[in-house]
Amino acid sequence: MAVVTDGLRAYQDAIPKEFYTLKGPRTQHVRIPNIRDRSNNNMVERFYGTIRQRNKVMRVLDDIETAQTMMEGLRIWYHFIRLHSSL
Numbered sequence: 001m002a003v004v005t006d007g008l009r010a011y012q013d014a015i016p017k018e019f020y021t022l023k024g025p026r027t028q029h030v031r032i033p034n035i036r037d038r039s040n041n042n043m044v045e046r047f048y049g050t051i052r053q054r055n056k057v058m059r060v061l062d063d064i065e066t067a068q069t070m071m072e073g074l075r076i077w078y079h080f081i082r083l084h085s086s087l
Contacts, residue, residue, distance in 0.1 A: 001025055007033030047078060 003019060005011040011029065019027035051074060058070075 002028040002030050004030045004032060007031060047074075050074065050078075 001019075003015050005015070011031070015027065015029040021027070051071075054070070054074065
């Protein structure tokens with residue numbers, strides 16, 4: 001298991017403290033200090049923020065069918081209508 005974080009120094013102490021186990025597997029802390037690094041997740045975080053904003057207004061993620069329909073609609077919107085934001 002790995003936890004990917006940004007360059008915030010507070011994570012260096014918090015990750016081992018919260019995720020330490022005596023038995024394997026150990027949690028690996030992967031720090032990405034530079035935003036231009038190849039493995040940053042800004043696009044995924046932006047998509048998640050869009051989902052949170054939409055859900056807060058609509059309050060529709062009460063059952064699995066509605067959630068799946070909403071996620072499919074957001075996926076189509078992101079990939080075909082907002083091409084500059086596609087994942």
